[in-house]
Amino acid sequence: MQTGLEVRGLSKNFGGLVVSEDISFDLPSGARKALIGPNGAGKSTFANLVTGILRPSSGTIRFDGSDIGHLDEAARVRLGIAKTFQVTTLFRRLTVRENLRLGIIERERRGFGLFRRADRDAAQEAEIDGLLSDFEMTDLADVPVENLAYGQQRLVELALTLSLKPRVLLLDEPAAGVPSSEVHLISDAIARLPEDLAVLIIEHDMDLVFRVATSIVVLVQGRILVEGTPAEVAADARVRELYLGGGHG
Numbered sequence: 001m002q003t004g005l006e007v008r009g010l011s012k013n014f015g016g017l018v019v020s021e022d023i024s025f026d027l028p029s030g031a032r033k034a035l036i037g038p039n040g041a042g043k044s045t046f047a048n049l050v051t052g053i054l055r056p057s058s059g060t061i062r063f064d065g066s067d068i069g070h071l072d073e074a075a076r077v078r079l080g081i082a083k084t085f086q087v088t089t090l091f092r093r094l095t096v097r098e099n100l101r102l103g104i105i106e107r108e109r110r111g112f113g114l115f116r117r118a119d120r121d122a123a124q125e126a127e128i129d130g131l132l133s134d135f136e137m138t139d140l141a142d143v144p145v146e147n148l149a150y151g152q153q154r155l156v157e158l159a160l161t162l163s164l165k166p167r168v169l170l171l172d173e174p175a176a177g178v179p180s181s182e183v184h185l186i187s188d189a190i191a192r193l194p195e196d197l198a199v200l201i202i203e204h205d206m207d208l209v210f211r212v213a214t215s216i217v218v219l220v221q222g223r224i225l226v227e228g229t230p231a232e233v234a235a236d237a238r239v240r241e242l243y244l245g246g247g248h249g
């Protein structure tokens, strides 16, 4: 049995529009894989199929060897399959610490909780301190989210997602809208993610992709064009044509 995600022959149509076509790949524990491709290639749709927001037209998704195709989004989160929250889910007037606390309470409410007794509050605060330190945000703990730089807000989002203790993490354009001077915050945070976490990052910023990914899947019009190491993908003539050859998708 393989640990992690195993996607086989996944397809999705919206009416007559084929948005995912026969997608197969693995995302084992510890993977650092990137999914790239032009706008409209079907990257977000693929992430939504994995998290259970969308149902595939055909194909299978296995997690730790079990078919999860029948599970809804909440059940998949409970198994540990998480997509980053959007900045819009943060409570802007609350501090970083307060937002993280709400994330942990939400996890416990959903039955993830390890702590059920009087030591729960202390355990929550210790966990928050750990997350703040992992993300180098200890100094920002008591700052309202609305006063943070945008890149920092996206880090809070990522920390909030990690408070769910996921085993598979899907990052859909974590650097979107982040000024280039702050993108290093995102790549540093990704570099410090738990080693055994399976990570799929969808991203347009190629510097970021090449900094974090050990394997890259290129999606074009819903189909996998090529999967390989960063060096293999960078040397692929079709990929070069797509990104450099004046091809606009």
Ligand SMILES: Nc1ncnc2c1ncn2[C@@H]1O[C@H](COP(=O)(O)OP(=O)(O)O)[C@@H](O)[C@H]1O
Binding pocket: 014, 017, 019, 037, 038, 039, 040, 041, 042, 043, 044, 045, 046
């Ligand atoms: N709910 C939907 N209904 C119909 N078409 C959709 C829907 N969601 C996405 N699409 C279409 O599917 C294609 C892929 O979209 P998307 O997965 O968002 O691409 P990407 O994330 O790679 O930019 C696009 O042509 C988009 O218009």
Ligand SMILES: [Mg+2]
Binding pocket: 043, 044, 045
């Ligand atoms: Mg998208």
